[in-house]
Every structure is written in structure tokens, then in C-alpha cells.
Amino acid sequence: MSTRIAVTSQQGAYDVLIEQGGLASAAASMAAATTARRVLVVADEQVVQTHAATLLKALQPGDWEVTLTATRAEEPLKRMAAIEQIWTAALSGGLDRHSAIIAVGGGLTGDLAGFAAATYMRGIDVIQVPTTLLAMVDASIGGKTGINLPVPGLGHLGKNLAGSFWPPKLVLVDCDTLETLPVREFRSGLAECVKHALIGHPDLMRLLEVHADALRDGRTGTLDDVLVQSIEAKRLVVEQDEHEYGRRMLLNLGHTFAHAIEPIKELDLTHGEAVSVGLCAAMACAQLRGLLSAAELNRVTDLLTGLRLPTQISVPQRIDDLLAAMRYDKKASGGQLRLVLPTSSGAEVHDDVPIADVTAAWRTVMPPSSE
Numbered sequence: 002m003s004t005r006i007a008v009t010s011q012q013g014a015y016d017v018l019i020e021q022g023g024l025a026s027a028a029a030s031m032a033a034a035t036t037a038r039r040v041l042v043v044a045d046e047q048v049v050q051t052h053a054a055t056l057l058k059a060l061q062p063g064d065w066e067v068t069l070t071a072t073r074a075e076e077p078l079k080r081m082a083a084i085e086q087i088w089t090a091a092l093s094g095g096l097d098r099h100s101a102i103i104a105v106g107g108g109l110t111g112d113l114a115g116f117a118a119a120t121y122m123r124g125i126d127v128i129q130v131p132t133t134l135l136a137m138v139d140a141s142i143g144g145k146t147g148i149n150l151p152v153p154g155l156g157h158l159g160k161n162l163a164g165s166f167w168p169p170k171l172v173l174v175d176c177d178t179l180e181t182l183p184v185r186e187f188r189s190g191l192a193e194c195v196k197h198a199l200i201g202h203p204d205l206m207r208l209l210e211v212h213a214d215a216l217r218d219g220r221t222g223t224l225d226d227v228l229v230q231s232i233e234a235k236r237l238v239v240e241q242d243e244h245e246y247g248r249r250m251l252l253n254l255g256h257t258f259a260h261a262i263e264p265i266k267e268l269d270l271t272h273g274e275a276v277s278v279g280l281c282a283a284m285a286c287a288q289l290r291g292l293l294s295a296a297e298l299n300r301v302t303d304l305l306t307g308l309r310l311p312t313q314i315s316v317p318q319r320i321d322d323l324l325a326a327m328r329y330d331k332k333a334s335g336g337q338l339r340l341v342l343p344t345s346s347g348a349e350v351h352d353d354v355p356i357a358d359v360t361a362a363w364r365t366v367m368p369p370s371s372e
């Protein structure tokens with residue numbers, strides 16, 4: 002299968018090219034997307050020997066001058082030091098203003114490489130080659146890049162608190178790269194697909210429900226439609242509101258809750274797993290506000306459970322601490338909580354949710370023993 006989804010952006014349109022085996026023939030698609038021929042491949046160290054190697058083979062010496070640097074995909078390392086390492090590798094590789102960075106990895110690698118590209122020599126081209134489902138359907142599209150920062154007094158990192166909007170020149174999605182992805186990480190990506198379904202895409206919801214058994218086992222036979230519909234959902238939103246002044250905030254559904262629990266080590270949650278719990282908390286909050294029925298909430302928690310995604314955290318947490326972390330999330334506005342809440346027909350941004358409702362929503366995702 003080869004599908005091309007064009008995304009418009011204020012800094013120029015780009016394609017999301019979904020092509021099985023596309024990495025092995027990447028030279029043509031990349032040459033069409035950027036004039037750069039001197040490139041730095043920033044690869045997640047887990048895929049250096051596999052998918053980055055396939056790409057390096059495709060970018061033949063003579064036509065391309067390629068340098069490689071590896072990054073480690075760990076949230077505590079999504080920091081300025083990693084950006085400096087990429088800048089240094091770019092300098093060593095002789096990259097100038099007309100060169101490009103190619104990110105090969107999950108969302109973490111894409112965010113780092115994208116931010117490094119946005120700032121190196123005041124901005125060079127970036128191409129995203131996502132190798133996780135989460136990055137394919139979400140992180141690689143829309144141009145958001147960033148790093149985590151330590152938040153004073155909080156004791157752990159605040160997510161993506163520094164960054165930029167830097168749209169890629171091309172997103173190359175090759176599902177063959179998912180063959181090496183651990184099933185837990187694959188399921189994490191499904192959480193973002195559920196989020197996309199919830200922001201007004203009932204067809205995607207039905208698709209996920211019908212194929213839940215195959216999807217949860219990482220069987221990719223039914224993935225094509227899920228990929229296309231999920232990428233389309235993201236495209237629609239980022240085209241309408243590239244810089245997140247309005248509609249793009251809907252993509253944060255579940256994330257203000259998720260970002261409060263994701264950095265807590267004892268919970269051991271991937272980004273997608275934190276989003277899954279965050280979606281449940283946001284739905285509980287919406288139900289308390291009369292925006293969603295119990296049946297609608299149960300339908301989504303059933304789907305998440307069917308996809309083997311968590312709907313609760315495993316260790317009780319102090320709700321005051323979680324509320325404090327939510328206030329530091331960059332989706333807060335002037336210290337006021339800004340929550341995206343699902344409704345029967347999509348999702349809405351709310352600035353006026355009483356803390357009592359947010360507290361009650363957190364209680365619904367605490368483990369049973371903490372009640």
C-alpha cells in the first residue's frame with residue numbers, strides 16, 4: 002500500500018507518505034521533499050542497527066552525504082543536553098543552513114531532532130521517519146517539537162515545556178518498522194488513536210472496536226485503515242489551528258491528566274499508557290459535568306481495556322500532588338486549569354472546571370485499594 006496525505010502548514014505543505022517498505026526506497030521521496038543532500042540521521046539507539054541502517058543503505062554515497070548520531074529514548078533524557086549532542090553531531094558532519102536532519106525513531110526522537118533542526122543555524126529542514134505507532138499517528142505530524150524541563154518545587158520534569166513549531170518537509174511512514182516494536186509500545190500508540198476517535202471520529206472508534214483483538218496483539222494486518230483515519234484526524238486539526246490557539250487544543254484530550262502521572266517512576270507508564278488513564282479521568286470529569294453519559298464512558302473504557310491499555314493507575318497517589326502537577330502543565334493558562342473534555346459529539350475546552358470535579362475524576366482512576 003502507498004498512500005499520500007498532504008498537510009498544509011504556514012511554513013509550507015508537506016506529505017505524510019504511508020508506504021510499506023518505503024524506507025528502503027527513501028532516497029526518491031526524500032530528494033523530492035528537500036534540496037538538502039548533506040543530512041544528519043538522528044536515530045533512536047534501538048533502531049540504529051535495523052531501520053536507520055536500512056535508510057543509510059538507501060541514501061547512497063555520491064548522491065548523499067550522511068552522518069549518523071544515536072539518541073536514547075528516555076523521558077528523563079529528553080533534555081537540553083540531548084539537543085546539544087545533536088547540534089554537535091551536525092557541526093561535526095559539516096551541516097550548514099542548506100542541510101537537513103532526518104529523525105528515525107519514536108515520538109521522543111522526533112521531538113528532539115525536530116527541536117534541534119528548528120534551532121540549528123536558525124532552522125534547517127527536518128524529515129520525520131516514525132518507527133512507533135504513536136509517532137506515526139500523532140507525534141510526527143503537525144510540527145510540534147520540544148524537550149522536558151525541571152519544574153521548581155515539583156521534583157520531576159515538566160513535559161515539553163520548551164520547544165517550537167517546526168513542520169517537517171516529509172513524514173515517511175513505513176509500517177515494516179513496527180515489526181521490531183515491543184507490543185506494549187504498539188498498544189501505547191493505540192491510545193492516541195482512541196483519542197483521535199474521541200474528538201469527533203466515530204468511524205475510527207468503530208474500526209478500533211471491530212479490530213481490537215488483532216490490534217492489541219500488534220497484528221498489523223488491519224492497521225492500514227486505522228493509520229489513515231488517525232492521521233487524517235490529526236491533519237484536520239493541525240491544518241485548522243497549526244499553532245494551538247483553538248481547535249488544536251482538542252488533541253490534548255486526556256493529556257493534562259496524563260502529564261501529571263507520566264513522570265511518576267513507580268507508576269511505570271509509557272506516554273500512551275498515561276494518555277489512556279488520562280482519557281478515563283477526562284471522561285469521568287466530563288460525566289460529572291453532564292457532558293457524557295455513563296454508557297458513553299463505559300464504551301470507551303471497554304475499548305481501552307480490550308486494547309489492553311490501563312484505565313487506572315497501579316499505585317495510589319496524593320491528589321493534591323497531581324493537581325499541582327496539572328497546574329504546571331503548559332496547557333494551563335495563567336495557573337488556571339484548562340481541560341479538554343469529551344462530549345457526546347466530540348470534545349470541548351473548559352477553563353472553569355471546579356477543582357472538586359477534577360479531584361473526583363482522579364479518584365475514579367485510583368486503584369481500588371485506595372478507595
Ligand SMILES: NC(=O)c1ccc[n+]([C@@H]2O[C@H](COP(=O)([O-])OP(=O)(O)OC[C@H]3O[C@@H](n4cnc5c(N)ncnc54)[C@H](O)[C@@H]3O)[C@@H](O)[C@H]2O)c1
Nearest residue numbers: 047074107108109110132133135136140145178181182272
Ligand atoms: N510532537 C508531538 O506532537 C507529540 C505528540 C505525542 C507525543 N509526543 C512525544 O512523543 C514521545 C512518546 O513517543 P513514543 O511513544 O513513540 O515513545 P518513544 O520515542 O520513547 O519510543 C518508545 C520506545 O520504543 C523504542 N522504539 C522506537 N521505535 C522502535 C522500533 N521500531 N523497534 C523497537 N523499539 C523501538 C524506543 O527506544 C523506546 O524505548 C513523548 O516524549 C511525547 O511527549 C509528541
